[in-house]
Amino acid sequence: MNKPSLYTILSPELLHLYNIKNSVVVIIDVFRATSTIATALYNGAEKIIPVDSVEKCIAIGKQTPNSITAGERDGKIIEGLQFGNSPAEYPKNIIAGKTLVLTTTNGTKLLHMALNNGADEIITGSFPNLNAVCHFLSKQNKQVFLGCSAWKNRVNLEDTLFAGAIIHQIKKYFTIHCDSSLMAEQMYTHHKKDMYAFARLTTHWHRLSQYGLEKDLEYCVTENVADVLPLYKNGSLIAANN
């Protein structure tokens, strides 16, 4: 039996080079949107509504009972919203049973692109939910695209490393003719044992650690501490029965 293909797309700007119709797309935004999404769902959030602007975030928050609005710019909560973009802000006692209306830039943009280009299933991935993502992908028998959200469309290391972490676990289920995937897996394999130190070299770490977010960033490169599968359905991310 032919194995389905797997590709890694290192920036949203490269998505159009691939035909993602009828495929599974994994949205990856390690620092910090998809890490926060996994954490909030793991801690009992009913659902997460990803939106691409502050205005929509506020409007949807108002319409949605039992909701929290969240978003950051430059490491601070955006005016008019209630919470930030840190996974640490969403323990069970805060988020269980609630709807999180989350505004992010890079990740949400890519999610909507995947949707508009006909992806069959969209899930989100991050180190905290690595195993759930791998388990799901290995059972689908469908073409997979690992979509890195990047930073303002510039390729980033942390999303690439996470794509590599997925490939490292599940490559036997796929046919992989994709140099980006090869590089991603190599980067992960070489650095999985010094991930905390290595992630410190990323441009994003530099940017965010200036805001005192070091603990957050360490959490975001820790595997399987919020091992749930966020599945996009009808405008929301929900924890799937994996």
Add this chain to the structure above:
Amino acid sequence: MNKPSLYTILSPELLHLYNIKNSVVVIIDVFRATSTIATALYNGAEKIIPVDSVEKCIAIGKQTPNSITAGERDGKIIEGLQFGNSPAEYPKNIIAGKTLVLTTTNGTKLLHMALNNGADEIITGSFPNLNAVCHFLSKQNKQVFLGCSAWKNRVNLEDTLFAGAIIHQIKKYFTIHCDSSLMAEQMYTHHKKDMYAFARLTTHWHRLSQYGLEKDLEYCVTENVADVLPLYKNGSLIAANN
């Protein structure tokens, strides 16, 4: 003194994310355009005119005394042209004193993009002329962009590895806040000792080795065997006095 910046651009599709005005841009197309360019100039070609279509190649060839037209598709010389895209086709006795009119797809496209976006200097780089490129870049005291030609805009491993080879040599002269550069250098550092074996894993090697081009590909990942600096001036690449 502030050091100038260095960035790696992994695909022509990402070039527009950077302001390359007044910078030095290195065009990288390891398999095989920029390797062939270095080799032809090293072996005494007077100049190389890179063109983006077969029609232009033929027309310019006709107007240019003492010229050779060259280009390949799918590993074969294009009908109407005289030579292919292999560095092995350009020994001294064939190419010395001649003008090579070379049609390539990925590399020429990127070169013209760099030109149209205001690059100050454009050079081409490949493993065969690694040292010449590094020597030049280290003396410029200007911002540098390493432009990978990629394959149909998809990121490829061989161009990334060569970007890494440059960075490995000259990083002390530059400020590098660029995850693509970090990855490129890591890939090169991890694999410089098994480059022949590692390059075999690239999708492009698979593609070209089907045409019996293994020897060519090995040559294209061999450092400093045609150590000349191809500099773009007035529509042609010439060997600069480095």
